[in-house]
Amino acid sequence: MFSIFAGSGEKRSFPVPLFPLRTVLFPGGLLPLKIFEQRYIDMAKACLKDERPFGVCMITRGDEVASSSASPPDFVRVGTLARIIDWEMPQLGILHVMTSGGDRFQVKEHTVEPSGLIVGDVAPIAPEASHPLPEDCAPLAKLLEVIAARIGSQSFPAAHRYDDASWVGYRLAELLPLPLTIKQSMLEINDALVRLSTLRRFLSDQGLI
Numbered sequence: 001m002f003s004i005f006a007g008s009g010e011k012r013s014f015p016v017p018l019f020p021l022r023t024v025l026f027p028g029g030l031l032p033l034k035i036f037e038q039r040y041i042d043m044a045k046a047c048l049k050d051e052r053p054f055g056v057c058m059i060t061r062g063d064e065v066a067s068s069s070a071s072p073p074d075f076v077r078v079g080t081l082a083r084i085i086d087w088e089m090p091q092l093g094i095l096h097v098m099t100s101g102g103d104r105f106q107v108k109e110h111t112v113e114p115s116g117l118i119v120g121d122v123a124p125i126a127p128e129a130s131h132p133l134p135e136d137c138a139p140l141a142k143l144l145e146v147i148a149a150r151i152g153s154q155s156f157p158a159a160h161r162y163d164d165a166s167w168v169g170y171r172l173a174e175l176l177p178l179p180l181t182i183k184q185s186m187l188e189i190n191d192a193l194v195r196l197s198t199l200r201r202f203l204s205d206q207g208l209i
Helices: 038-050 135-151 165-175 180-188 192-205
Strands: 014-021 030-035 054-061 078-091 094-112 118-124
Touching: 014 038, 014 078, 014 094, 030 038, 038 054, 038 078, 038 094, 054 094, 054 118, 054 180, 078 180, 135 165, 135 192, 165 180, 165 192, 180 192
Parallel strands: 014 054
Antiparallel strands: 014 118, 030 094, 054 078, 078 094, 094 118
16 A cells, blocks of 8 residues: 655644544545444434534454454544435434545544544645646546446535546545555545556556546
């Protein structure tokens, strides 16, 4: 895995409840969740009440669903803030939420509450520089349009930005069948053009573009 982190300047950290998952959430992406563990139901309710996000971090070791005797899972230090944009409770004890990815962050340290909920002290990572989609990356945008049409609007952001290098790179990284470690490295890269170049090489090697 490789990383190119944003700016060297120290950012003020703040506490965020963390939801370690076997997935990678990207800025601007959609992530539906089915929540049934009480600690995360309580977390989601608090986030809805206070209109605040929680953090999604990829698990590196351990399970999403913890047993009473299990230790908290190990997770990566770079994640993405998730804001709940829709929810429903189809039956008692099960909460369905749709979340939208916000800014990236780096976990400085974390604590585990008696409920098992992990709370991280996180510092925001500055957004990467904005770039228009390069002409030689037009095939990537076309492929993304095909993928978006296949998965349907319910699983794809409503606002389309096919001319934006960061947006196209993030959407391809989340939708392509890449190993989670590679998806995580795509999240940690802080240069949209480097991300697109890496994805273009992969897609070319696979004969997809």
